[in-house]
Amino acid sequence: MLTAHIIKTIQSLDKKKYRQKYNLFLVEGNKIIKELPNSDYEIENLYSIDPENITFKMHEIEKILPNDLKKISFLQHPKDSVAVCKIPENKYLENVSIQLILDGIQDPGNLGTIIRLADWFGIEQIICSNDTVDVYNPKVIQATMGSFLRVNVFYTNLEEYLKEYKHPIFGTDMNGENIYETNFPEQFSLVFGNEGNGLRPSTEDLISTIITIPRFGNSQSTESLNVSMSAGIILGEIFSKK
Amino acid sequence: MLTAHIIKTIQSLDKKKYRQKYNLFLVEGNKIIKELPNSDYEIENLYSIDPENITFKMHEIEKILPNDLKKISFLQHPKDSVAVCKIPENKYLENVSIQLILDGIQDPGNLGTIIRLADWFGIEQIICSNDTVDVYNPKVIQATMGSFLRVNVFYTNLEEYLKEYKHPIFGTDMNGENIYETNFPEQFSLVFGNEGNGLRPSTEDLISTIITIPRFGNSQSTESLNVSMSAGIILGEIFSKK
Structure with a gap:
């Protein structure tokens, strides 16, 4: 459930200090979120105002109200969904051309x-x-x-x-x-x-x-x-x- | 003098409708303003918080307070000066390569x-x-x-x-x-x-x-x-x- 405490934590992810503290960051909008399962990124929580519209099977989706979406989105015009993702480790690829x-x-x-x-x-x-x-x-x-x-x-x-x-x-x-x-x-x-x-x-x-x-x-x-x-x-x- | 009426007029130049009505637009910052005399653009009014710093001779400069600059600037961080310029006619250059x-x-x-x-x-x-x-x-x-x-x-x-x-x-x-x-x-x-x-x-x-x-x-x-x-x-x- 999207408690006041969770909202506050998500809002703090605007700052690097808190992203590092919680090891989390946000991905917004179904268009990008639906690519997450094919990537190295791991979803911690997924909130959507319209979960029925997320046809791809992935993480459990929590339905939220547009008013709550506004609170947790960093966009001026919030999209449909917000995924809270884990920050992966800082890794180096050898031998890139x-x-x-x-x-x-x-x-x-x-x-x-x-x-x-x-x-x-x-x-x-x-x-x-x-x-x-x-x-x-x-x-x-x-x-x-x-x-x-x-x-x-x-x-x-x-x-x-x-x-x-x-x-x-x-x-x-x-x-x-x-x-x-x-x-x-x-x-x-x-x-x-x-x-x-x-x-x-x-x-x-x-x-x-x-x-x-x-x-x-x-x-x-x-x-x-x-x-x-x-x-x-x-x-x-x-x-x-x- | 920068009257309340003039401030209101300048503020309205954010909208195309009013730019067309008054035939005016804004140029902000000495760096660009000092190039105006070498261009086709004509200055109608020039306001600066630091007129002594404008060493180039051009239009009469009206000294204003930083607080007034904030009112007439469209920038989040207003610069030193604001020039109100005439919009030139919509002209076409023939034979551009x-x-x-x-x-x-x-x-x-x-x-x-x-x-x-x-x-x-x-x-x-x-x-x-x-x-x-x-x-x-x-x-x-x-x-x-x-x-x-x-x-x-x-x-x-x-x-x-x-x-x-x-x-x-x-x-x-x-x-x-x-x-x-x-x-x-x-x-x-x-x-x-x-x-x-x-x-x-x-x-x-x-x-x-x-x-x-x-x-x-x-x-x-x-x-x-x-x-x-x-x-x-x-x-x-x-x-x-x-």
Whole structure:
């Protein structure tokens, strides 16, 4: 039963501190929830205003009122159902051919969009610095549109990780090599820096090649592209050569 | 002087109806405001909490209090200054080599991001169907990061426009020709459809070639890319051949 205590616990999952304390996060909407049984994620509780509409057999479903759904949803316009899921352990996939590395990305929308992009291009893993926004942040999960189910996100000490990494490391910044003239090998990592500050010097030191999307417009006033847009354009270019 | 009446008028500029009534829109932040004198835009009023900090000579500046700035700003975190600008006439640039066409884009963030992209790639014009979100919507202006100053946005009856247009028209959708195998001519238009519904049938009928970004991931559950991300990847590919 959805007691006041449970509602309060679910509401607290907005914050990383409480997600870690309870080891839980939320997945909202039947469309994504129905993919959970085919993934590594485990459902702890499943609440729905319309359980009859969930035709797939999975976890026991608790029927709740729209008013209660509003209380436990992090969406402005709550959907049909909310699944409380267990946070799996932080695991690393060995030997991924192309992987993305995020060095201090802060905006949940950017991380979510980059996970969605990775999924589109079949990239299996994203390595994040420990200070990158948490993948289980509800805004990140929402922005992935379900792609978090198919892309492994691993948090680590980036400097130590990069020192041990055996393949070429490309980093994106202004004033690097033109992406259209870059030859990408079979196996490599592609690093994106923080939205405001770019790559950390300690990260940049470990990068083999800095690459840049050339600007075709003439105005020096033009702002550099947003990090997720840059990721999309660069991945588009890498995969054009596949 | 910033009277209660003027505050109310400025606040109403959040709505297209009132922007059209007064023929005014807002530009926020010194960084973008200082580019206005080099553009076609005319400032009607300029308010700042820190006029001494505006070193560039332009319009007379009215000093206001932070509390008043909060009232007239559309930003969650208001910047230093607000310029009330005249909406210029809806003008068309003839003979642009590559232009984008938007068929019913609704999300202000998407339009703003696409204008910013166009600016990056030096695309001078975007043609919008009359039902596309208004470029002078404060959220659009903000998302362009100043790029609205350098890209002409023209609203028109799209069906009539496309019937008269003399160059190839590419449209983006699922199940089209692979963008990596498409030859783009010197002069053409590239059409993007509405976020939810894609291209209107009446628009699709007038398109020469439908193109698609191939999906490299294997999952059929992967959502199609957001329209502004698609625009970025396709423009990246078109300009890789320049």
